[in-house]
Amino acid sequence: MSRVLPPEVPSSEIEDPSDPVGPDEGRSPIEEGGLGLLTTGTTGAGRRRRRRVAVWLAVGWLALVIGTALLADLLPLEPYDRIVRSLPPRSPIGLRLDEPLGTDGFGRSMASRLVYGARQSLLIAVVAASLAGAIGTVIGVVTGYMRGKVDETVGVLLDALLAFPALVLLMAIASIGRRDVTTVIVALSVLGVPGFARVARARTLALAEREFVMTARSMGATTWRIMFREILPNLMPVLLSVMLLVLAAFIVAEGTLSFVGLGVPPPQPSWGGMINEGRQSLRVAPQLIFTPAVCLVLTVMSFRVVGEWLGDRLDAGEGGR
């Protein structure tokens, strides 16, 4: 868990789109048995079908996580920072129905901390990804359309930012600022800008050659108008797909920061922080690490599955235009 996946989008775009996504996630036993007789798992139809199941499972999981995170205050949960008196610390999963996930090392409700942790992680990831998306997209569109010196200069700066190891950059920013949510968001945003800028620039370069841009120019549209009213709306679908992939990377990155102690300050829960705290009792109570870790892995995978599915659908749709 100590490795940060850099939110560097092009690499995930290069990834073979035919690669069956979500290992095992979309493979229900019935389907395997049923289709196995007629088709091998590698044929297009079987793979597409498995993939569709994977996408649905991913969407379901994300709905569950986002739903509970949003409705955390309405759920019958103990406060995340209060010790549950009726249970000893590190009580196992499934011991009691009102605390299905047991308690952590201090005796606090795991279920509550998991849900509030999800809220924290999602909030940070969404805000940071939106900020990075907005800044990166504007940079990408302007440099991609204007070209020339501005493009070269900004390109060098972004490459320098990308060349920096993501975790080092994150830790540097996080250790300069105060230890709070804002600092984490700023750090992640900086990290995300180059990815968005690259994708937006690449798409803008292609779109600027299209005749509708020529049409707009021949109608007397200003450069500003062409960039943000003609080109930008065309970027929205691909940016949405990038956004999901970046969200996945940011959730991991936030977890990593919390794990190394630079994330949100305790007692506020976050998944990375929970894994960090559970480390001390790995031998006696491994569920303290595994519960948040599984949630984190599933969420990240789900974002990636949905994001890649969306990206492929868009690529396929491009041809028809």
Place this chain on the structure above:
Amino acid sequence: MSGGNGSTDPAAALLDVRGLSVRFPTPRGLVHAVDDVSFTLETGETLGIVGESGSGKSVLARSIMRLTPSTAMTSGSVTFLGRDLGALAPRAARSVWGRDVAMVFQNPMTSLNPVMTIGRQLAEPLRLHLRSSKREARSRSVELLRSVGVPEPERRLDAYPQELSGGMRQRVSIAMAIACSPQLLLADEPTTALDVTIQRQILDLLSDLQRETHMAMVLITHDLGVVAGRARRVMVMYGGRVVETGPTESIFEDQRHPYTACLLAAVPRIEAPSHTRLAVIPGRPVDVVDPSPGCRFASRCPRAQPQCRHEDPPLRPVPERPEHSYACFFPVGSAEDRLALERHAVGDQARGG
């Protein structure tokens, strides 16, 4: 309405292009896309520009609109209603484009923005140039769509381009171009990407619109049949240069440049017996990277002489018709031409035998 090349007073003309050259630096060398082209156009007149791919006709239209890439080196002047378009500040130029001069592009599949509704795209020039309100723009858009023959215009306003057929999309781009009643329409191969049956409809539409609004039009095409009966004058381009220009009938009936003759001969005839061989022009379109002096068509010309390869033939008028000019040392039908053809044939035999 004297038209012709250089014979009119430039001040009276709607559009006056003088010595326009466009060059692109490329890794292979300097591409002379448009080489010293001049023509004038009067109010309500149609000029057909004909040439094969790479003859520079599209670049010519785009450089009139200043739509060429920033690397292009342009010289010469483009005067529209007495104003030098090339010297206009960007702001002033934008108020001319779309309002006084508009352009229709070749491919209706890509010339409309795929993520904007037809209504919004039509409203854009109206709101920009005429400062129309949203409601005015909408009702005017409906009128425009109706005038270009789009059925159910109210419903089409909320459609996206990909919901329409190619012909309908081209009608929409024409509607956009004529939204502000321009005085000049540049149509860059407006029918090339369309089915033959639709081509005719679109061309008729353009002619009708022109008759109603009295706008001038530059009709760019590689198809001589498109120009016949629609353009009053024709300009034939090859390798970035004008090789022949004149009234349409004069060009069709009595062309002087061998390239024009070859082009006309290459048009398949419906009345010809079946299995007649299609006439082709041997060789490939000329490469205009760092060209050496001489006629651009010389390498493919059936009557090329040493002189053609070393000397640029000037544009000169046909003796009895000053409007019709050509750039050839051995024009079709002349005594020199017959001599040249004979010499060529002898040369071929000598080489072959």
